[in-house]
Amino acid sequence: MRVLDAAAVSAWAAGCVHSLASLRPAIDEINVYPVADSDTGSNMLFTMTGAARELERSTPETAAEALKTLARGAVASAKGNSGVILSQVVRGLADRAEGDLDGAWLAKALGHADEVATGAVSRPVAGTILTVLHAVALAVRGDTSSLPEIATKAAKEAAHALEKTPEQLPALARAGVVDAGARGLVAVLDALVGVLTGAPVEQEHPLEVHTESAEAYAWEVMYLLDGVDEASLPTLQKELSGLGDSVTVAGDGSGSHAVHVHCADIGGAIEAGLALGRPRRIRVEPLLTPTPIEPGGGIDRTVVAVVHGGALAELLRAESIPVLAVPEGGTPSVEDMMSLLNEAAGRQVTVLPGSVALTAAADTAAGHAMAADRDVVVIPCASPVQVLAALAVHDAGRRTNDDVVAMAEAAAATRRGELRIAQEESLTWVGRAQSGDVVGLVDDEVVLIEPAPASETNLVAAAMKVLNRMLALGGELVTVLSGAAAPPGVADELAEQLRVEHPEVELTSYASGQADAVLLMGVE
Numbered sequence: 001m002r003v004l005d006a007a008a009v010s011a012w013a014a015g016c017v018h019s020l021a022s023l024r025p026a027i028d029e030i031n032v033y034p035v036a037d038s039d040t041g042s043n044m045l046f047t048m049t050g051a052a053r054e055l056e057r058s059t060p061e062t063a064a065e066a067l068k069t070l071a072r073g074a075v076a077s078a079k080g081n082s083g084v085i086l087s088q089v090v091r092g093l094a095d096r097a098e099g100d101l102d103g104a105w106l107a108k109a110l111g112h113a114d115e116v117a118t119g120a121v122s123r124p125v126a127g128t129i130l131t132v133l134h135a136v137a138l139a140v141r142g143d144t145s146s147l148p149e150i151a152t153k154a155a156k157e158a159a160h161a162l163e164k165t166p167e168q169l170p171a172l173a174r175a176g177v178v179d180a181g182a183r184g185l186v187a188v189l190d191a192l193v194g195v196l197t198g199a200p201v202e203q204e205h206p207l208e209v210h211t212e213s214a215e216a217y218a219w220e221v222m223y224l225l226d227g228v229d230e231a232s233l234p235t236l237q238k239e240l241s242g243l244g245d246s247v248t249v250a251g252d253g254s255g256s257h258a259v260h261v262h263c264a265d266i267g268g269a270i271e272a273g274l275a276l277g278r279p280r281r282i283r284v285e286p287l288l289t290p291t292p293i294e295p296g297g298g299i300d301r302t303v304v305a306v307v308h309g310g311a312l313a314e315l316l317r318a319e320s321i322p323v324l325a326v327p328e329g330g331t332p333s334v335e336d337m338m339s340l341l342n343e344a345a346g347r348q349v350t351v352l353p354g355s356v357a358l359t360a361a362a363d364t365a366a367g368h369a370m371a372a373d374r375d376v377v378v379i380p381c382a383s384p385v386q387v388l389a390a391l392a393v394h395d396a397g398r399r400t401n402d403d404v405v406a407m408a409e410a411a412a413a414t415r416r417g418e419l420r421i422a423q424e425e426s427l428t429w430v431g432r433a434q435s436g437d438v439v440g441l442v443d444d445e446v447v448l449i450e451p452a453p454a455s456e457t458n459l460v461a462a463a464m465k466v467l468n469r470m471l472a473l474g475g476e477l478v479t480v481l482s483g484a485a486a487p488p489g490v491a492d493e494l495a496e497q498l499r500v501e502h503p504e505v506e507l508t509s510y511a512s513g514q515a516d517a518v519l520l521m522g523v524e
Contacts, residue, residue: 015191043080050077127169228277337365385522
């Protein structure tokens with residue numbers, strides 16, 4: 001088949017229903033919350049069954065009309081997080097349905113489906129159906145082969161990406177399974193290959209079933225929302241993110257939106273929709289979560305960090321620390337923090353936040369109802385240098401409580417220094433600072449002002465004055481983080497000067513990407 005027609009779309013819809021029905025029992029048993037819904041297979045089957053029935057009730061003459069009808073039915077019937085995402089995959093294909101629906105169309109449409117589905121999720125997580133969809137989109141990008149060839153290539157890449165999902169998300173690795181939603185997507189693509197080539201649908205993809213005893217402590221809330229202003233959708237996503245996680249707000253292209261959230265506050269989730277539009281077809285189901293892995297059954301605890309500055313985040317990731325990088329001046333949402341916690345292996349999670357504001361956000365997430373199944377400890381840090389000090393003494397071989405105490409003591413014992421550039425005239429304890437002056441702080445207290453300009457020489461001189469003040473009370477290790485505005489040679493010049501004046505001190509320096517401070521300094 002060189003191009004897709006209406007009959008092929010109908011056959012594909014029927015094939016999806018058949019494949020998902022066959023897989024439903026096995027996929028439903030992969031209960032790895034929050035990676036998947038408690039009934040992922042059933043939710044995806046429900047979604048595609050509703051879409052197929054909508055198509056049966058209509059008489060589309062073209063493949064484009066059939067796909068658009070299928071998309072409307074999928075969004076209206078979407079159930080669960082996986083169902084909503086699947087509906088957006090279908091919608092993505094329908095959005096690009098014009099002209100001859102050949103191989104080049106399918107390649108472009110899969111790329112658009114990737115964008116639409118990812119855009120519907122507040123914070124995509126690696127190792128899920130979205131990861132597999134993105135891998136497929138990249139694999140076929142720009143390909144102009146025949147329609148069956150593109151479909152076959154997409155299905156094979158999806159199967160390959162499916163096998164990698166346990167490597168990308170600790171929750172899957174701990175349970176020993178692939179992502180349930182991603183397995184459903186592979187079935188959908190296999191069904192398309194079957195229609196286009198006439199070959200039997202391939203069902204034998206790796207699928208380890210891991211059954212855990214479960215308990216309900218949260219709820220899956222879903223509804224269709226009409227009459228909402230598109231500009232209000234970010235507000236709705238933010239409101240729902242404050243209540244829980246797995247937030248999706250997915251449109252059908254005709255003004256209606258499928259809303260989905262996992263949360264403990266059912267009323268709050270519905271009220272968020274009422275404030276902006278008209279909710280209908282409201283569904284609430286208990287969310288089952290697996291019994292946490294007992295200590296000794298693998299990795300039972302993890303240290304994570306939340307910081308400002310992309311370079312600093314990459315530095316921590318290089319040390320295998322799960323990190324949430326927050327834009328400068330911003331604070332993470334509850335869903336952002338919950339997604340970070342969900343990246344952690346084991347029941348016990350230690351959080352190292354890189355500022356006072358980030359510490360407050362971490363405390364909020366630790367006490368949230370959606371974190372009730374995790375033992376989350378937040379070590380207060382006022383600066384990234386304290387995060388690094390805590391990680392320097394982290395020892396996974398110690399007892400958990402002893403390790404947390406050691407990290408907390410190291411962070412608290414690290415004195416903090418900063419160099420900032422004054423943005424406007426201000427009065428401080430040590431005098432008046434003019435715009436452009438170099439301002440030095442120790443533990444948030446202004447201790448010096450150096451007149452502008454903030455040249456490399458002036459910055460090094462000011463940094464040494466701050467460090468001399470801090471080292472007067474003793475210290476063996478100095479950590480320097482250079483910000484985004486630091487001149488390229490300032491870190492090396494400061495290191496040379498420190499070796500001259502304090503040869504007994506060990507220095508480590510890194511680029512942090514911080515925007516608010518030129519230099520951050522820590523003394524341990």
